[in-house]
Amino acid sequence: xxxxxxxxxxxxxxxxxxxxxxxxxxxxxxxxxxxxxxxxxxxxxxxxxxxxxxxxxxxxxxxxxxxxxxxxxxxx
Numbered sequence: 001x002x003x004x005x006x007x008x009x010x011x012x013x014x015x016x017x018x019x020x021x022x023x024x025x026x027x028x029x030x031x032x033x034x035x036x037x038x039x040x041x042x043x044x045x046x047x048x049x050x051x052x053x054x055x056x057x058x059x060x061x062x063x064x065x066x067x068x069x070x071x072x073x074x075x076x
Contacts, residue, residue: 024048031057 064073
């Protein structure tokens with residue numbers, strides 16, 4: 001059931017991206033997070049495709065968008 005929801009969200013993201021404006025230049029960044037094991041620094045690369053933001057890091061990918069003032073995202 002959860003797998004079907006993820007597939008549906010990915011499909012919606014791809015459809016929105018296909019209907020959107022051209023892809024912008026990729027942005028390279030570094031995320032920092034605090035875990036019980038210590039501080040973790042993670043490099044990432046992301047780009048906007050219309051209203052959808054696509055990103056990757058060494059641990060996987062992410063698709064996110066904003067609906068009104070609320071950010072919605074899913075990690076893959």
